[in-house]
Amino acid sequence: MAGFSLAIVPDGLESNKGNIFMASTSPPCVLTAYYEQFQRDFSLFLKCRSEELVAEGRMVLTFLGRKSQDPSSKECCYIWELLATALNNMVSEGLIEEEKVNCFNIPQYTPSPAEIKSEVIKEGSFTIDHLEVSEVNWNAYQNGFKFNEAVDAFNDGGYNVANCMRAVAEPLLVSQFGEAIIDELFKRYREIVADRMSKEKTKFINVTVSLTKIG
Incomplete structure (x- = not known):
């Protein structure tokens, strides 16, 4: 899982x-710094992709994003707040060390449909054919699948989400904090996530956009 990966962590x-x-x-x-970095990176991404496509060529993108206009809303940031x-x-x-946490920030942005549309129009290489938002449970096994007792371990939502996030974030965490703390960190994270999932509905928001190159 990932939102739009930023080229660098924003300054400021x-x-x-x-x-x-x-x-x-x-x-x-902080919210402004993240958004401005997203604008620069997504505009460059669109420009580079337009150079690779023929006229009227199409591209479909799916990001982790948000429905809310608030970039710090729980629907996009909660998963990272629990890791924090x-x-x-x-x-x-x-x-x-406290200072290591204070200077560590995830290089990702979770855009709203309006922000994606704005940058596509501003950059100017593509038209938008379709733009939609969908929801996915944090625990994929809550989406109607049923398993027998032999695979009950996979129904542990905290385990599934923690492992998913570990796959995304472990290299960044190791480079900042070292490898020795990783197992203990994700053990605690699994417990925190499981507790939250038992008390409230937790979902990822996907934003999907279909684009056609102009010209």
């Missing part, structure tokens, strides 16, 4: 202490 995130992504406690300057909780718990126990 020094005030995002205690967070590792956009969050409900992030100051407005696990990291900060380890800071409080002296297992991780």
